[in-house]
Structure formats: C-alpha cells, structure tokens
Amino acid sequence: MPLTTVHEAKTQRLEILDPEGRVDAALEPKAPKEKLLELYKKMTEIRVFDERALKLQRQGRLGTYPQIIGQEATQIVPACCLEPKDWLVPTYRGQGAYFARGMQLRYSLLYWGGDDRGVKFPAENNDLIFAIPVGSHMTQAAGLAWAEKLKKTNAVALCWLGDGASSKGDFHEALTFAGVHKLPLIMLIENNQWAISLPRAQQCAAETLAQKAWGYGAHGIQVDGNDPLAVYRAVSEAVARGRKGEGPSVVECLTYRMGHHTTADDASRYRTAAEVDGWKAKDPLARYTKYLKAKGLLDDAAIAATLKDAEAMVADEVKAYEAFPKPSPLDMFANNYDKAPWMLVEQRAELAEVLKEKASRNEIAEVPPAEGRFP
Amino acid sequence: MAQKNLLQGINDGLRQAMEKDPKVLVLGEDVGLNGGVFRVTEGLQKAFGAERVVDTPLAELGIVGASVGLSLAGMRPVCEIQFDGFLPAVMDQVICHMGRMRNRSQGRNSLPMVLRAPHGGLIHAPEHHSESPEAYFTHTPGIKVVIPSTPEDAKGLIIAAINDPDPVVYFEPKRLYRTVKGEVPDAYYETPIGKARIARAGTDLTLISWGAMVHTCLKAAEELETDGVSVEILDLRTLTPLDWDAISASVEKTGRALIAHEAPNTGSWAAEISALIHERLHYKLKGPVQRVGAWDIRQPLFQLEKYYIPDAHRVVRGVKKALNRQPV
Numbered sequence: 157m158p159l160t161t162v163h164e165a166k167t168q169r170l171e172i173l174d175p176e177g178r179v180d181a182a183l184e185p186k187a188p189k190e191k192l193l194e195l196y197k198k199m200t201e202i203r204v205f206d207e208r209a210l211k212l213q214r215q216g217r218l219g220t221y222p223q224i225i226g227q228e229a230t231q232i233v234p235a236c237c238l239e240p241k242d243w244l245v246p247t248y249r250g251q252g253a254y255f256a257r258g259m260q261l262r263y264s265l266l267y268w269g270g271d272d273r274g275v276k277f278p279a280e281n282n283d284l285i286f287a288i289p290v291g292s293h294m295t296q297a298a299g300l301a302w303a304e305k306l307k308k309t310n311a312v313a314l315c316w317l318g319d320g321a322s323s324k325g326d327f328h329e330a331l332t333f334a335g336v337h338k339l340p341l342i343m344l345i346e347n348n349q350w351a352i353s354l355p356r357a358q359q360c361a362a363e364t365l366a367q368k369a370w371g372y373g374a375h376g377i378q379v380d381g382n383d384p385l386a387v388y389r390a391v392s393e394a395v396a397r398g399r400k401g402e403g404p405s406v407v408e409c410l411t412y413r414m415g416h417h418t419t420a421d422d423a424s425r426y427r428t429a430a431e432v433d434g435w436k437a438k439d440p441l442a443r444y445t446k447y448l449k450a451k452g453l454l455d456d457a458a459i460a461a462t463l464k465d466a467e468a469m470v471a472d473e474v475k476a477y478e479a480f481p482k483p484s485p486l487d488m489f490a491n492n493y494d495k496a497p498w499m500l501v502e503q504r505a506e507l508a509e510v511l512k513e514k515a516s517r518n519e520i521a522e523v524p525p526a527e528g529r530f531p
Numbered sequence: 532m533a534q535k536n537l538l539q540g541i542n543d544g545l546r547q548a549m550e551k552d553p554k555v556l557v558l559g560e561d562v563g564l565n566g567g568v569f570r571v572t573e574g575l576q577k578a579f580g581a582e583r584v585v586d587t588p589l590a591e592l593g594i595v596g597a598s599v600g601l602s603l604a605g606m607r608p609v610c611e612i613q614f615d616g617f618l619p620a621v622m623d624q625v626i627c628h629m630g631r632m633r634n635r636s637q638g639r640n641s642l643p644m645v646l647r648a649p650h651g652g653l654i655h656a657p658e659h660h661s662e663s664p665e666a667y668f669t670h671t672p673g674i675k676v677v678i679p680s681t682p683e684d685a686k687g688l689i690i691a692a693i694n695d696p697d698p699v700v701y702f703e704p705k706r707l708y709r710t711v712k713g714e715v716p717d718a719y720y721e722t723p724i725g726k727a728r729i730a731r732a733g734t735d736l737t738l739i740s741w742g743a744m745v746h747t748c749l750k751a752a753e754e755l756e757t758d759g760v761s762v763e764i765l766d767l768r769t770l771t772p773l774d775w776d777a778i779s780a781s782v783e784k785t786g787r788a789l790i791a792h793e794a795p796n797t798g799s800w801a802a803e804i805s806a807l808i809h810e811r812l813h814y815k816l817k818g819p820v821q822r823v824g825a826w827d828i829r830q831p832l833f834q835l836e837k838y839y840i841p842d843a844h845r846v847v848r849g850v851k852k853a854l855n856r857q858p859v
C-alpha cells in the first residue's frame with residue numbers, strides 16, 4: 157500500500173496595514189468610523205497610562221508592574237471586538253484589555269500596588285480576574301465557553317495568553333476540550349517574542365504557534381499583532397466562528413514586548429538594543445495614526461487633543477489610586493468563605509488584639525535583583 | 532572563608548557540585564543566560580555551557596517530569612521552579628512519581644534529583660510569589676525536604692541534596708537571599724540532611740523554626756531575654772526526615788515548645804511537629820505546645836502581608852502564652 161496523505165494544513169499570516177500605515181484595501185475591515193476612532197483613543201490612553209505606571213514604580217509609588225508598551229493593538233482591539241456578555245479572560249499583562257472593557261485604571265494601579273481591592277469590573281460585563289500562575293486560566297476559559305454553549309447565549313470566551321504560556325500543558329488541554337465540544341473559545345496568543353529571558357525560538361520548535369490549532373480541530377491564523385486592523389479582522393472572524401457554533405480558534409498575534417518583562421527585570425541582560433529598535437519601526441500606535449490621518453479621520457489638532465485628554469484622565473486615575481484609604485489588616489479575613497468558620501473568627505479577633513498592642517514589626521526586604529523587584 | 536550572603540552560598544554549592552560531577556545539570560526557567568530571576572544561578576551557564584545550565588520552555592510539570600526521567604537514566608538534575616506559588620502545578624510528578632519511584636520499582640530505581648524553589652514572603656512581591664507550601668511536600672512520602680537559614684548551610688545543604696540518592700526538595704528563603712550574611716567555607720562540604728542546628732541556646736522553652744522565620748525567632752529571643760525569658764532556638768534545616776533526636780533533647784530540657792513558621796497553621800508542618808511532641812514527650816511537658824503561623828486564609832497582596840506572616844511580636848506573644856504569662 158502506498159503512503160497516503162491524511163492531513164495537510166496551511167497556516168496563513170494576515171497583515172493589512174504596513175509599518176507606514178498603508179492599507180491593503182481588499183482586506184481593510186469595514187468598521188465604522190466611531191469604532192476606528194475609539195480604538196485610537198484607547199490605544200493612546202493605555203500608552204500614556206503605561207508610561208505613567210512605570211514612573212510610579214520607579215518612584216516607589218507602585219509595586220512590580222508588567223508594562224504593555226508595544227502591545228496596545230493586541231490588548232485594546234480584541235476587547236473591543238466583544239460584547240459585554242462575552243467572557244474576557246486576560247493575563248497579568250492585561251491592563252489594556254480590562255481598560256478597553258471599561259474598568260477604571262485606578263484599579264489596575266491598586267492591584268499592582270499590592271491592594272486586594274484592585275479588581276472592579278463593570279457590573280454588566282463577563283470579565284474574569286487574571287491568573288498569575290501562567291496559563292492556569294486557559295482551561296477555565298474553555299469551561300466558560302462551554303457554559304455559554306450549554307446556556308445557548310451565543311457568547312464566546314476570549315482568552316489571552318503569551319508565547320510562553322503556549323508551552324504549558326494547560327494550552328493543550330484547553331484546546332482539546334474546546335475542539336471536542338466545538339466550544340466558542342478564542343485563544344489569542346500575544347506572541348511578544350519573549351517569556352522573560354527566553355526567546356520565542358527556544359520556547360517551541362514549531363515555525364508558528366498558530367499551527368498548533370490544527371492539532372485540536374481548531375482554526376489557526378497568524379496575524380501581525382502590531383497592525384490594529386489585522387487584529388480587528390482576525391478576532392472578529394474568530395468571534396463570528398464561535399457564535400456560529402464552528403468551534404475554537406487560535407489567533408497568534410506577532411508583537412513585541414518593548415519594555416522589560418516587568419519592572420523587576422533587566423532585559424538588557426538577554427537581548428540587544430538593536431532588536432528592540434527594529435521593532436520600534438513597527439509601532440502599532442504610530443502606524444495606526446498614519447492610517448487614520450491618511451483616511452482623513454484624524455488631524456494634528458485631534459491627535460494633540462486626544463493626547464492631552466489621555467494625560468488628564470491618567471492623572472485623575474493616579475490621584476484616585478493614591479487617595480484610596482489604606483486597607484485595614486482585618487479586611488483580609490473577609491471573603492474567604494461564604495460564612496467565616498470558627499477559626500477565622502478567632503484569628504481575626506487575635507489579630508485585632510495584636511494590632512492594639514503593637515504595629516507589625518515585620519520588615520519588608522527589598523531583595524533582589526539590584527535593578528528592581530520581581531518578575 | 533569568605534563573608535557571603537545566602538544566595539552566594541547556594542551559587543557556590545551548585546558551582547562546586549557541577550565541577551565535581553559532570554552529570555549534575557541545572558534546568559529551569561530563566562536560569563541560564565539571565566542567571567535566574569534572583570540571580571542564584573548567575574554565571575553558571577557561562578562556566579558550564581548551555582547544555583548543563585538549561586533555559587527551559589515555560590512548563591513546570593515538564594521541568595519536573597523531565598528531571599524525573601533525567602535522574603532515572605543516570606543524570607543528576609537540579610531543577611528550579613521559579614516561585615513557590617507555581618509549585619502546585621508540579622505536584623502530579625512530585626506525589627505520583629518523585630516520591631514513589633524507588634518503592635514502586637522495588638528498589639531498582641532511585642531519583643537523585645533536586646527540586647529548588649524560593650520560599651516565603653515579605654519581599655513586596657506580587658501574588659503567588661510569597662508562599663510557604665512546605666506542608667504539601669512534607670506530607671508526601673519518599674522525598675526529603677530541606678531549607679537553610681544561613682549562607683553556610685545554604686551551600687552545605689545544596690551539595691548534600693545533590694549527592695543524596697533520594698529526591699530532595701530544597702527551599703530557599705528568598706527574603707534571606709541578600710539580607711543574611713555569614714562565613715561560608717571555600718571547601719566542598721555537606722551539611723548533613725536530617726540534622727537540626729541550635730541557633731541559640733536557652734532553658735525555658737524550645738522555639739522550633741525553619742527558613743526565614745528562624746531570624747524572626749532570633750529577634751523575639753532578644754526581646755524575651757530582656758524580660759528574663761531564655762529560649763532555645765532550633766533551626767530544623769531538614770523538614771523531612773525530622774531530626775527527632777534534636778527536638779526531643781531540647782524539649783526534654785526545657786519542657787515547653789513553640790513552633791513558628793510562615794504557613795497557615797491548619798494542616799501545617801508545625802501541626803505534625805506539635806503532634807509528635809505531644810505523643811512522645813507528653814509527660815515531660817510543662818504545658819501544651821504552641822504554634823505561631825500565618826492565618827488560615829489566602830495570603831493577601833503585599834500591603835497586608837506583614838500582618839499575615841508572624842512578626843517577632845507574635846512569636847513573643849506565643850512564647851508568653853506557652854509560659855502561661857499574660858501577653859504583653
């Protein structure tokens with residue numbers, strides 16, 4: 157018997173805007189003007205925020221912070237392709253996604269400022285708090301999509317993950333479930349080329365991460381993740397497939413982590429400035445601005461006004477963050493169970509007594525690495 | 532001998548073990564080029580090459596499972612899990628394989644591997660970066676669990692762990708990495724596994740602890756001394772197998788014990804030690820054994836962490852309770 161080909165797949169890359177902002181008209185999504193401008197505004201706002209948050213951390217006014225600079229398109233655009241009923245399942249590098257869905261930035265600051273109150277989603281949204289253990293949210297996203305399918309709500313689940321997270325067993329298990337049950341799940345890989353110090357090439361020997369999709373009966377596509385239009389188109393199509401009952405999709409977005417892994421990291425230890433500079437030329441916001449200008453939707457005055465408004469909004473958010481009253485130590489006993497069991501009642505009372513006696517004498521050791529705090 | 536911090540002690544030990552035995556390899560996320568996120572493995576890849584100091588993909592269960600395989604086939608892997616909070620994902624390999632291979636294979640196979648992970652809190656870190664999960668491991672038969680509190684022991688214990696024929700979990704109290712300094716011998720040496728250390732001699736009560744909490748206990752002991760109370764501090768160094776001889780010798784002498792640690796008390800390793808003392812030394816005790824641990828709740832984000840992990844004052848309070856005195 158001759159060998160026969162039983163499976164063949166081809167993985168495509170979608171690019172619509174080139175780095176100069178020139179558009180491939182055949183692929184240009186037909187989004188209304190308001191939508192296009194909304195994306196621009198939010199990308200600008202989150203960039204301003206990100207730069208401000210970095211400064212706050214450097215000034216000791218914020219804890220470890222994971223920057224998203226350079227990933228504005230993959231943060232903002234996918235979130236704007238959803239309806240509130242859809243599940244938003246971001247990672248810890250997800251301030252942009254939450255913001256795009258309406259969470260005030262003060263809460264992101266609170267969280268990274270070490271305050272458990274730093275989570276407050278708009279009531280009508282299906283937003284999930286992110287997981288710090290990388291990738292542990294992916295099978296949960298499959299479960300969310302599954303529930304929506306069972307409830308026949310026509311809602312989808314959009315799960316962000318990094319190139320690093322795609323190596324976790326959870327990725328395999330999430331897509332296995334999603335494929336078998338034809339779940340409305342979108343796995344959006346923000347391939348920013350690095351997982352802390354590990355480059356993409358050492359993360360996985362496959363040529364693309366998108367092609368993993370085919371192994372699970374999912375649809376896979378690679379996208380220029382610094383091209384807001386390509387991200388918009390690919391995610392919208394994946395959402396539509398989900399709503400039509402056509403099963404899960406993998407959207408691999410090629411982007412770049414312009415900053416350190418977090419404020420605790422020093423990326424110069426493992427990557428070259430030349431590499432970073434190369435990606436500067438592909439900046440998603442600059443490219444999108446050129447496109448909107450060429451389209452006649454933006455002019456210099458509008459650009460300046462958007463930036464000014466963004467700065468004022470971010471300043472207000474920082475003010476609101478710093479005006480939050482300090483959390484009470486006794487608060488940590490709330491929300492551990494539906495009803496606090498006896499030992500928590502006793503322990504809370506004990507802490508109240510301790511606090512009356514003396515302020516905590518625990519000292520925080522700002523351990524290592526010299527350049528910052530933590531990954 | 533040179534003054535070194537705890538992190539340098541570990542680095543020294545790893546380096547000498549790698550020089551001695553070409554089968555020793557270090558693997559984990561960011562351990563190579565970046566030298567580990569805390570720089571514990573700094574310089575090792577440069578010295579021994581990328582085949583022996585391996586930056587792995589982001590897959591904890593893979594790191595530990597592969598280490599099981601590597602050690603089964605004759606290598607001596609020292610794998611790192613970047614933070615204590617990411618250990619839960621590896622328990623399948625730890626419980627179902629690491630701790631059982633020798634027994635399941637009727638003694639034919641052993642797993643001379645080491646699993647390193649940072650331990651404990653109070654370093655201003657994000658969620659899941661400050662946990663004390665030792666009880667999940669001490670509860671698991673077939674593995675040994677160690678944790679140093681001095682630079683000298685950090686070096687001796689990592690060497691002993693690498694040389695041990697059984698799998699060893701090596702916890703690194705991360706807030707001591709750079710804050711504790713001490714003499715570290717230049718020679719290659721082992722700190723014996725299964726042997727505790729008297730960190731301070733005393734007569735009224737035995738304070739049993741491990742890791743960073745040993746230093747909190749030392750502070751508490753100074754305070755207690757001004758109050759006329761003399762405590763003996765036992766730094767366990769090895770959690771399993773416990774140095775029962777050291778515990779019983781001290782508790783028989785003092786008649787009282789308190790166990791101080793960073794994990795929640797319920798189901799903790801402190802609970803096991805307390806049970807052992809009560810079972811075996813009941814008639815020597817002048818009062819019930821006390822425990823001072825974290826509260827039985829999820830560890831809060833860092834703003835409240837200092838109220839969650841016991842400080843010296845809570846240890847002092849616990850000691851006074853054990854001595855039937857009013858808390859201060």
Ligand SMILES: Cc1ncc(C[n+]2csc(CCOP(=O)(O)OP(=O)(O)O)c2C)c(N)n1
Pocket residue numbers: 249288289290291317318319320321322348350351352413417531560589591613617620
């Ligand atoms: C299970 C787990 N392992 C390790 C870490 C430490 N860590 C945090 S982020 C990260 C790299 C993640 O890379 P990637 O998935 O590409 O996402 P990115 O940070 O680039 O957005 C690592 C190793 C973690 N948080 N969780």
Ligand SMILES: [Mg+2]
Pocket residue numbers: 318319320346347348349350351352
């Ligand atoms: Mg990445």
